[in-house]
Amino acid sequence: MFCEKCGADIPEEEIFxxxxxxYCEDCYIEIISVPQACDPMAVRSARLTRERLGHQGTEGLLPIQKKVYNYLREHGKATREQVAAELGLEPKELEKHFSVLRHCELAKGLKEGNRIYLTVMDAASK
Ligand SMILES: [Zn+2]
Known part of the structure; x- marks a missing residue:
């Protein structure tokens, strides 16, 4: 199947x-994310900055981003609603922090049935 936004060819089980x-995961999350009034360049360059600084894992993240990450590691996966409620975040706040985690390749969206979960990336567990 093809993503209707970027045209990428994606396996059916990875379609959102x-x-x-x-849509592919990236486009989906982009679409559902609130318009990024909050410094999108900071998010985009997060990974490069981290590489330059030699940050690994959750180093260099804001405390709340570490909390989100740790929560997801502890629980394996959770819906946005769960994470937002557990950590007392506004959904759009969570989205902002989650998008930083995504760009740092620490976390990702996971589709199971019709639900979207947030989860950590395996590569980050080393
Ligand atoms: Zn796409």
């Missing part, structure tokens, strides 16, 4: 459906 359209 939104509004009757199919």
């Amino acid at each position: 459906n939104h509004g009757g359209k199919n």
